Amino acid sequence: MSRKLVSVVVLLLMLLVFAIPAASQTAGEAVPAIIVRSVTQAERPIEFETTRLVVENMRQLGLEVEHRAVPWAQLIDEIWYTRTGDEAWEMTYWRMVGRPERSDPDEFTYNLFHSSVRDGGYNFIGYNNPDYDALAEAQRVEVADKEARLDIICEAQQIIRNDMVNAYFVHPLTPQVVNTEVFNADSVVTQAGIGVHNFWTWIGIEPTGDNKDLVTSTTSFLNSFNPLEIAGDAPSRVTEMTWDRLMRINPIGVAEPWAAESVVWEDPLNVVVTLRAGMTWHDGEPVQSDDAAYSFEAALAGTTQTDEDGNESFRAEAPDYYPFARNVANIEIIDDLSLRFTLHTPSAAFETSSLAKLNLIPKHIWEPIINDLLTKDDADVDSIQEDIPIGSGPFKYIAFDVNEFVLLAAFDDHWARPKIDTWLMNVLPNQEATLGQIQSGEMNFLWEWPGDPGVLQQIVDDNEPLDLFSAISIGFQYFAFNVRYAPFDDVTFRQAIAHTIPQQFIIDNIYNGFAAPADSFVSAALEYWRQCDDLPTYDQGIDGARELLAGAGYTWDDDGRLHYPAE
Amino acid sequence: MNRGIAYYILGRFLQSVMVLWIIVTLLFLLFRLAPSNPLASYIDTTFTKEQEAALLARFGLDKPLGEQYIIYLFNLARFELGDTFSYSGKSVLDILSADLPNTIYLTLSSLLVAYAVGVLGGIAMAALRGSLFERVGTTFTLMTRAAPTFWVGMLLLSFFAFQWKLLPSAGIGPAVVRYRWETEWDKLMSPVFWRHMILPTFTLALYLHGLPLLLMRSNMLEVLDQDYVTMSRLAGYSEWRVMIHTAARNAMLPVLTALTLGIGYSIGGNVVIENVFSWPGLGRTLVRAVQQADYPLAQGAFFLIALIIVFMNFIADILYSLLDPRVGASAQAQVS
Numbered sequence: 001m002s003r004k005l006v007s008v009v010v011l012l013l014m015l016l017v018f019a020i021p022a023a024s025q026t027a028g029e030a031v032p033a034i035i036v037r038s039v040t041q042a043e044r045p046i047e048f049e050t051t052r053l054v055v056e057n058m059r060q061l062g063l064e065v066e067h068r069a070v071p072w073a074q075l076i077d078e079i080w081y082t083r084t085g086d087e088a089w090e091m092t093y094w095r096m097v098g099r100p101e102r103s104d105p106d107e108f109t110y111n112l113f114h115s116s117v118r119d120g121g122y123n124f125i126g127y128n129n130p131d132y133d134a135l136a137e138a139q140r141v142e143v144a145d146k147e148a149r150l151d152i153i154c155e156a157q158q159i160i161r162n163d164m165v166n167a168y169f170v171h172p173l174t175p176q177v178v179n180t181e182v183f184n185a186d187s188v189v190t191q192a193g194i195g196v197h198n199f200w201t202w203i204g205i206e207p208t209g210d211n212k213d214l215v216t217s218t219t220s221f222l223n224s225f226n227p228l229e230i231a232g233d234a235p236s237r238v239t240e241m242t243w244d245r246l247m248r249i250n251p252i253g254v255a256e257p258w259a260a261e262s263v264v265w266e267d268p269l270n271v272v273v274t275l276r277a278g279m280t281w282h283d284g285e286p287v288q289s290d291d292a293a294y295s296f297e298a299a300l301a302g303t304t305q306t307d308e309d310g311n312e313s314f315r316a317e318a319p320d321y322y323p324f325a326r327n328v329a330n331i332e333i334i335d336d337l338s339l340r341f342t343l344h345t346p347s348a349a350f351e352t353s354s355l356a357k358l359n360l361i362p363k364h365i366w367e368p369i370i371n372d373l374l375t376k377d378d379a380d381v382d383s384i385q386e387d388i389p390i391g392s393g394p395f396k397y398i399a400f401d402v403n404e405f406v407l408l409a410a411f412d413d414h415w416a417r418p419k420i421d422t423w424l425m426n427v428l429p430n431q432e433a434t435l436g437q438i439q440s441g442e443m444n445f446l447w448e449w450p451g452d453p454g455v456l457q458q459i460v461d462d463n464e465p466l467d468l469f470s471a472i473s474i475g476f477q478y479f480a481f482n483v484r485y486a487p488f489d490d491v492t493f494r495q496a497i498a499h500t501i502p503q504q505f506i507i508d509n510i511y512n513g514f515a516a517p518a519d520s521f522v523s524a525a526l527e528y529w530r531q532c533d534d535l536p537t538y539d540q541g542i543d544g545a546r547e548l549l550a551g552a553g554y555t556w557d558d559d560g561r562l563h564y565p566a567e
Numbered sequence: 568m569n570r571g572i573a574y575y576i577l578g579r580f581l582q583s584v585m586v587l588w589i590i591v592t593l594l595f596l597l598f599r600l601a602p603s604n605p606l607a608s609y610i611d612t613t614f615t616k617e618q619e620a621a622l623l624a625r626f627g628l629d630k631p632l633g634e635q636y637i638i639y640l641f642n643l644a645r646f647e648l649g650d651t652f653s654y655s656g657k658s659v660l661d662i663l664s665a666d667l668p669n670t671i672y673l674t675l676s677s678l679l680v681a682y683a684v685g686v687l688g689g690i691a692m693a694a695l696r697g698s699l700f701e702r703v704g705t706t707f708t709l710m711t712r713a714a715p716t717f718w719v720g721m722l723l724l725s726f727f728a729f730q731w732k733l734l735p736s737a738g739i740g741p742a743v744v745r746y747r748w749e750t751e752w753d754k755l756m757s758p759v760f761w762r763h764m765i766l767p768t769f770t771l772a773l774y775l776h777g778l779p780l781l782l783m784r785s786n787m788l789e790v791l792d793q794d795y796v797t798m799s800r801l802a803g804y805s806e807w808r809v810m811i812h813t814a815a816r817n818a819m820l821p822v823l824t825a826l827t828l829g830i831g832y833s834i835g836g837n838v839v840i841e842n843v844f845s846w847p848g849l850g851r852t853l854v855r856a857v858q859q860a861d862y863p864l865a866q867g868a869f870f871l872i873a874l875i876i877v878f879m880n881f882i883a884d885i886l887y888s889l890l891d892p893r894v895g896a897s898a899q900a901q902v903s
Contacts, residue, residue: 313617314617319621380621401746403855407742432721440728440732
């Protein structure tokens with residue numbers, strides 16, 4: 001038998017394998033049992049309860065639904081690695097957190113839905129829409145005309161909302177508590193979509209008396225103090241203060257020059273950055289343009305490797321930051337303070353996602369480290385921990401004990417010296433200890449509270465010096481559908497499920513009011529990018545969902561079980 | 568040492584090695600087969616297939632399971648526990664060797680308090696048998712034994728740390744003091760460290776004191792019925808001397824064995840206390856390692872705890888054979 005014939009037979013067999021189940025799923029059969037995943041109640045009670053409620057509503061629609069709660073690490077594993085095949089997940093509770101660089105809609109617009117990242121990237125739902133892809137690509141290169149880019153972003157939001165590939169329901173309000181006996185409440189800055197735990201608060205918060213030590217805590221991990229590693233929320237807070245950036249996302253969510261005195265676009269591919277004069281590293285060395293250039297070169301550093309089959313792949317030494325620098329084609333040093341970036345393609349998000357994202361690192365310290373790493377196959381920058389981290393940010397390193405605490409002090413030579421003297425973050429895995437410490441005064445700034453916001457509100461009500469701040473997050477919570485397979489490959493079915501999610505009830509009763517309704521991947525906190533026509537609403541409840549399904553030909557049997565349309 | 572005891576010890580040693588091998592094999596399989604992924608903490612909107620492949624290669628997870636197992640055993644034999652997945656630039660040994668002393672300080676101080684109170688309380692209860700003191704004491708001990716340690720810890724935290732502000736609530740000392748401790752000796756010499764240890768020690772001791780107390784009480788009651796105790800009383804010794812010198816000395820042997828085993832089990836059982844009091848020890852690291860699917864660190868922590876428990880069991884066996892010659896004699900009878 002010739003190889004050609006074998007190939008044809010194999011192809012036919014594969015077609016049969018895929019065609020048979022597809023046919024059997026849509027020929028008036030009962031919709032098969034659905035598994036809806038979430039994290040466990042112990043881990044995230046709000047997410048668990050929301051899922052339980054939605055699962056119950058889905059059952060009332062005539063579906064057989066199992067709620068499967070698993071630990072977060074396991075959930076990520078299941079969603080990420082079983083996106084296709086017989087074991088593929090179907091529907092899951094998911095969340096995206098707010099970060100300053102997400103103030104630009106590019107990251108979510110592209111990485112969540114573009115078909116190029118559906119097999120191994122964050123488009124784990126498997127969305128594949130060439131029209132949408134075109135929009136995601138177009139907004140990226142629409143540098144010159146911000147309004148034209150807004151139109152594209154709005155159209156993208158409309159498509160996603162119409163197609164209902166993700167059922168968004170809330171942007172959480174992040175509750176944070178400040179002791180106003182120690183700090184002036186008016187000096188606390190709320191950053192759009194982030195809350196009060198942000199760079200502007202850290203450098204601007206004013207002590208009311210002699211106590212100039214800010215004490216905060218985290219219940220999560222503090223396992224890295226490395227300017228080239230993104231190790232989570234708490235480590236990111238530390239690195240953004242210790243290492244300066246050319247630009248920073250300001251309180252209203254726009255990138256503005258910071259360590260750079262000016263950022264001037266010569267054309268859509270070339271931008272000239274001029275550093276502020278007189279800046280120094282924490283070790284006293286001057287900050288110069290070659291340092292700024294090296295900060296990007298380090299993120300781009302890596303080696304090309306060839307596997308046994310001859311396939312080439314690039315291994316970045318700073319894999320976390322490489323994606324934010326890879327659009328840089330060339331960096332030219334103009335003088336001690338000026339440099340020119342040349343991009344591969346125009347990028348509207350370059351200021352937000354690159355200039356305001358990459359930490360400036362001292363070349364005299366990092367060049368030998370990166371050169372050494374380039375000679376090793378089994379290590380990258382994540383394996384590096386400097387004894388004394390050196391940056392040029394407004395805070396400098398004093399001490400770091402991994403997963404215990406980090407202690408920073410104001411850098412006196414910084415042009416924007418903070419008003420506090422020290423900044424201390426302790427790791428407190430015990431939530432009750434966190435509450436106890438903010439009440440007893442051991443801690444004076446509670447920036448992270450994964451528990452019930454109502455509990456925090458009660459504590460603030462009972463304690464005079466404590467003030468509660470809350471802001472709508474850039475992040476959002478949603479149910480994601482695996483749109484590769486039935487029944488979630490049907491837009492109508494997904495829209496019907498969206499109708500069964502009681503958005504306001506969830507906000508009032510599960511979030512205790514600490515959430516804002518969500519209908520898009522662009523948060524209401526990003527006002528500019530939400531100047532769109534109204535997006536479709538899905539608030540008709542179970543009756544509306546039934547009507548929608550009936551209109552599309554779905555039927556119910558005598559037991560009330562939902563069946564696919566006959567055709 | 569006679570031949571029987573030597574054989575007995577050798578046998579126990581080989582048994583301990585076998586137990587350890589089974590444990591490390593189970594640990595290896597447990598983490599590899601667990602439904603979570605070490606790459607979970609890396610997954611982000613910018614995560615690519617290339618990054619994934621690079622990470623798997625870096626951690627050696629791209630190799631076949633059998634090969635990973637051989638490397639794992641070979642490394643363990645040299646006490647090389649590998650690099651952690653989740654801590655920048657730190658090896659497992661770095662992390663565990665920083666944690667182990669804190670766990671040992673907490674365990675030993677708790678056991679010291681628990682066994683001192685337990686032994687003395689047991690003697691007193693036996694001496695005052697049937698009294699109100701004994702009834703209240705027994706009830707209280709049973710309650711502390713039954714109460715979940717996290718709950719007791721939270722109560723103590725709430726009153727002593729947050730309401731009355733008498734004692735610190737978390738950790739081994741404020742960061743501004745801790746970062747000046749360059750050696751273990753600096754830490755041990757710091758009153759701040761000992762002050763931070765009071766609440767977790769007390770919580771753990773409250774739980775641990777029940778075993779020695781009840782054991783001592785029942786042993787004492789048994790011993791007090793023995794002829795040689797009656798003889799001591801008839802000889803005209805004071806009741807105090809009879810209790811301490813005659814009865815308590817004989818009732819102590821099982822308590823000492825329990826103490827030896829208790830050291831091992833307490834080191835492994837501090838997980839809850841260390842998390843409630845944010846105590847930077849093995850137990851807390853173990854929980855974090857499991858949460859982050861950090862296989863090497865979790866394996867290392869479990870291995871260390873298992874090693875200590877198996878070792879303390881081995882020591883208890885040796886002590887038994889030395890204190891009770893019948894054990895050695897029976898072993899000799901078996902080999903001859």
